[in-house]
Amino acid sequence: MKNELSAAGVTAIAVTPARRVSSFFYKYPKNRLRALIALPALWLGLVYVAALLMLLVTAFWTVDEFTGNTRVALNFDNVISLFTDPLYTTVTLRTIGIALGVTIADITLALPIAFFMSKVAGPKLKTIIAISILLPLWASYLVKAYAWRSVLSDKGILQWLLAPLGLNTPGYSLWGAAITLGYIWLPYVILPIYGGLEKVPGNLLEASSDLGAKTFTTLRRVIFPMILPSIIAGSIFAFSLTLGDYITISIVGGPNQMLGNLIYSNVGTANNLPMAAALALVPIAIMFAYLASVKRTGALDNL
Amino acid sequence: MNLKKSTGLLIAIAVSLTLTGCAAGTSNSAGTMLDKLGKSETSLTLLGWPGYAEDGSNDPKVDWVTPFEKDTGCQVTFKPYGTSDEALSLFKTGQYDAIAASGDATLRLVAGGYVQPLNTSLIPSYSKVYDFLKNRAWNTVDSKTYGVPHGYGANLLMYNTKVVKPAPTSWSVVFDGASAYKGKVTAYDSPIYIADAALYLMKHNPDLGITNPYALDATQLAAAVTLLKAQRANVGEYWSDYLKSIQSFETGNSVVGTTWQVIKNSMSTKATVDAVLPSEGATGWSDSWMISSTSKHVNCAYKWLDYIDSPKANAAATEYFGEAPVTSDACQYASDKNFCATYHAGDAAYAAKIWYWTTPISACLDGRKDVKCTDYSAWTKAWQEIKG
Numbered sequence: 001m002k003n004e005l006s007a008a009g010v011t012a013i014a015v016t017p018a019r020r021v022s023s024f025f026y027k028y029p030k031n032r033l034r035a036l037i038a039l040p041a042l043w044l045g046l047v048y049v050a051a052l053l054m055l056l057v058t059a060f061w062t063v064d065e066f067t068g069n070t071r072v073a074l075n076f077d078n079v080i081s082l083f084t085d086p087l088y089t090t091v092t093l094r095t096i097g098i099a100l101g102v103t104i105a106d107i108t109l110a111l112p113i114a115f116f117m118s119k120v121a122g123p124k125l126k127t128i129i130a131i132s133i134l135l136p137l138w139a140s141y142l143v144k145a146y147a148w149r150s151v152l153s154d155k156g157i158l159q160w161l162l163a164p165l166g167l168n169t170p171g172y173s174l175w176g177a178a179i180t181l182g183y184i185w186l187p188y189v190i191l192p193i194y195g196g197l198e199k200v201p202g203n204l205l206e207a208s209s210d211l212g213a214k215t216f217t218t219l220r221r222v223i224f225p226m227i228l229p230s231i232i233a234g235s236i237f238a239f240s241l242t243l244g245d246y247i248t249i250s251i252v253g254g255p256n257q258m259l260g261n262l263i264y265s266n267v268g269t270a271n272n273l274p275m276a277a278a279l280a281l282v283p284i285a286i287m288f289a290y291l292a293s294v295k296r297t298g299a300l301d302n303l
Numbered sequence: 304m305n306l307k308k309s310t311g312l313l314i315a316i317a318v319s320l321t322l323t324g325c326a327a328g329t330s331n332s333a334g335t336m337l338d339k340l341g342k343s344e345t346s347l348t349l350l351g352w353p354g355y356a357e358d359g360s361n362d363p364k365v366d367w368v369t370p371f372e373k374d375t376g377c378q379v380t381f382k383p384y385g386t387s388d389e390a391l392s393l394f395k396t397g398q399y400d401a402i403a404a405s406g407d408a409t410l411r412l413v414a415g416g417y418v419q420p421l422n423t424s425l426i427p428s429y430s431k432v433y434d435f436l437k438n439r440a441w442n443t444v445d446s447k448t449y450g451v452p453h454g455y456g457a458n459l460l461m462y463n464t465k466v467v468k469p470a471p472t473s474w475s476v477v478f479d480g481a482s483a484y485k486g487k488v489t490a491y492d493s494p495i496y497i498a499d500a501a502l503y504l505m506k507h508n509p510d511l512g513i514t515n516p517y518a519l520d521a522t523q524l525a526a527a528v529t530l531l532k533a534q535r536a537n538v539g540e541y542w543s544d545y546l547k548s549i550q551s552f553e554t555g556n557s558v559v560g561t562t563w564q565v566i567k568n569s570m571s572t573k574a575t576v577d578a579v580l581p582s583e584g585a586t587g588w589s590d591s592w593m594i595s596s597t598s599k600h601v602n603c604a605y606k607w608l609d610y611i612d613s614p615k616a617n618a619a620a621t622e623y624f625g626e627a628p629v630t631s632d633a634c635q636y637a638s639d640k641n642f643c644a645t646y647h648a649g650d651a652a653y654a655a656k657i658w659y660w661t662t663p664i665s666a667c668l669d670g671r672k673d674v675k676c677t678d679y680s681a682w683t684k685a686w687q688e689i690k691g
Binding site: 087090153154155156253256257268269270 | 386388389391392486493494535538539540541547550551554555556680683684686687688690691
C-alpha cells in the first residue's frame with residue numbers, strides 16, 4: 001500500500017508520536033470521550049468529592065486532649081452531641097429560622113419587582129432596573145456588610161429615618177443580620193423569578209382576562225403555577241447562602257452566633273476539627289433534604 | 304464509559320485518600336539550644352500581631368524592618384495574624400522562623416514543641432529588659448527561656464463619659480451593674496475573656512478561692528460562666544477586630560467595656576470616651592518573640608530577637624502598636640515624650656496589677672495539686688455556650 005502510494009507520487013506521512021496518539025483515538029473512539037472527561041473527572045473526584053468525604057469522615061474522629069492532634073478512631077460523640085447539646089440545637093434552629101425568614105422576605109420583595117420588570121416596564125426602564133439590581137453584585141460582600149453596619153448603627157441613617165416615627169433602628173442584632181442578609185441575597189432571588197416570568201407569554205394573561213378571570217385569579221391560577229419552579233430556584237439561593245453565612249452575623253449580628261460561627265470557632269479557636277466537621281454536616285443535611293423535596297417540582301432545571 | 308463503575312472507582316480513590324492522607328504528624332519536642340551564632344542566612348519569615356514588624360509598606364514613615372535588613376542581610380517577610388488561635392494554626396505549618404505570641408499562645412507553642420529554647424547570652428539587648436518581664440510563666444518553662452519580650456499592656460475599661468456616670472472605677476460596671484447599660488456593653492470575643500470574669504470574682508467573691516484567674520477548677524469556671532452569661536444579656540456586641548470596637552464607641556452602640564490603649568488613642572477627638580485601669584486590676588498581654596524549632600534561619604532569627612529588644616526598634620514598634628516598651632532605654636527614642644508615662648512603662652506597681660494572658664492548662668497554674676484545672680479547650684466550649 002505504502003509503496004503503491006509513493007509510486008503514485010503521494011509522499012508518506014511521517015509517523016510522529018502525535019500522529020500515533022491521533023490514530024489511536026481514531027481506532028478506539030470510546031477512548032476519546034474518556035480522555036476528554038478525565039481531567040474534569042479527576043478534579044471533581046479528587047479535589048471535590050474526596051475533600052467532601054474527608055470532611056464527613058473527620059466528623060467521626062476525635063481530638064487528643066493532650067497533644068491537640070486528631071485521633072483517627074471511629075467515635076459517634078460529636079454527631080450525637082449535635083442532637084443532645086442544647087448549644088448546638090439552639091444555634092441550628094436559630095440559623096434555620098434566619099434562613100427561612102430571609103428567604104420569605106426576599107421572595108416577597110422579588111415577586112413584585114420581577115413582575116414589574118417583566119410585564120409592566122418598557123425596554124428602557126427595564127434596563128435601568130436590571131442595572132440597579134445587578135450593580136450591588138459588583139461590590140464586595142464585605143463592603144455591603146460594613147455599609148449596613150453603618151446604616152444600622154445608633155447614629156446611622158436608619159435611626160435618623162425612623163426616629164420621627166417613634167421607632168428605633170434594630171441595631172446590631174438578629175434583625176440587623178437578617179435585614180443585611182436579605183439585602184445581599186436579593187438579586188439572586190429576583191433574577192430567576194424574572195427569568196421565569198419572561199417565559200410566561202403575555203397572551204396567556206390576556207386570554208385569562210378574556211375568560212373573565214380577575215387580576216388576582218390570573219396571578220394565582222395562571223402565573224403562579226408557571227413561575228413556581230423559578231421561585232423555588234431563587235429560594236435555594238437565599239436559603240443556602242444564608243445557612244452558611246458567618247461573616248454578616250459577626251459584623252451586624254451583635255453578640256449572636258450562627259452555625260457558621262460555631263464551625264469557624266471550632267477550627268480557629270478550639271482546634272477541634274472533628275467537631276467542626278460534625279457541625280458542617282448540619283447545613284449539608286438540611287440542604288440535601290431541601291433539594292430532595294424540591295427536585296420533583298422541576299425547580300432544579302431553572303438553576 | 305460505564306458510569307457506575309467509574310463512580311465506584313472515584314469513591315474507592317477518595318476513601319483510600321481519606322484513610323492514608325491523615326496520619327497525624329507529631330513534631331519533635333524540646334529541641335536543642337544554639338551555642339553560638341553562625342553566618343546570617345539571607346531570609347527570615349516572621350509571624351506577629353499587626354504592626355509588629357513594619358517595613359514602610361503600610362505607612363512610609365513607619366519602618367523599623369528596613370534598617371534591620373540592611374544591617375544583617377536578612378530579608379524579612381512578615382505575616383500578621385488576628386487572634387492567638389489563628390497564630391497557632393499558622394505557626395504549626397512550620398513556614399515561619401519566628402513568632403511574636405501572647406501568653407495565651409506561648410505555652411501551647413512550647414508544649415507542642417514548635418519553638419526552641421533560647422540562649423539569651425546570644426541576645427545582648429535582653430540584659431536591659433525589665434526584670435519583671437523575665438522568667439515569667441508565659442515565656443519560661445522548666446527554667447528554660449523560650450521567648451524574649453516585645454511589649455506589654457493591659458486590657459482597660461473604656462466608657463463613654465457622657466453616658467456612664469459616675470466615672471467607673473471597678474469592673475462591676477460591666478458585670479453586676481451592667482444592666483444599667485443594657486445592649487451597650489461590649490467585651491472581648493475570645494475564650495481568654497473568661498479570665499476577666501474570674502479576676503472580678505477573685506476580688507468580689509473570695510469564697511470561691513480563686514487566686515489566679517487562669518487557674519480555675521470546674522466550680523470556679525462554672526461561676527465565671529454564670530457571671531458571663533448574666534453579662535451576655537446586656538452585651539451589645541463582642542469585638543475581636545479593634546477597628547470594629549473603635550467604630551462602636553464612636554457611634555454610641557457601645558458605651559462601656561474592655562479596650563486596649565491603642566483603641567483609646569485611635570479614637571477621633573469627637574468621641575467622649577476615657578479608659579481606666581479599674582481597682583481590681585486587669586488582664587493584659589505580654590508578648591514574646593519565639594524561634595521555631597524547625598527554623599532554617601536561626602541566625603537571622605536570633606539577630607531579629609536582639610534587634611527588636613534594642614531601644615530604638617523597640618520604641619518604634621511598641622509606640623506604633625500602643626503598648627509599653629520592654630526597656631527603659633527605649634523611652635528616649637519615642638516620638639512622644641510622654642510615651643513611657645502614658646503606657647506606665649517600667650512601673651512595676653502598675654504591672655503587678657496586670658494578670659498577663661497565659662494558657663489555662665489542666666495542671667493548675669496557681670500551684671494547687673489536689674484538683675485538676677480546666678484547660679483551654681474547656682474554656683473554648685464554655686465561651687461558645689456563653690455566647691449561646
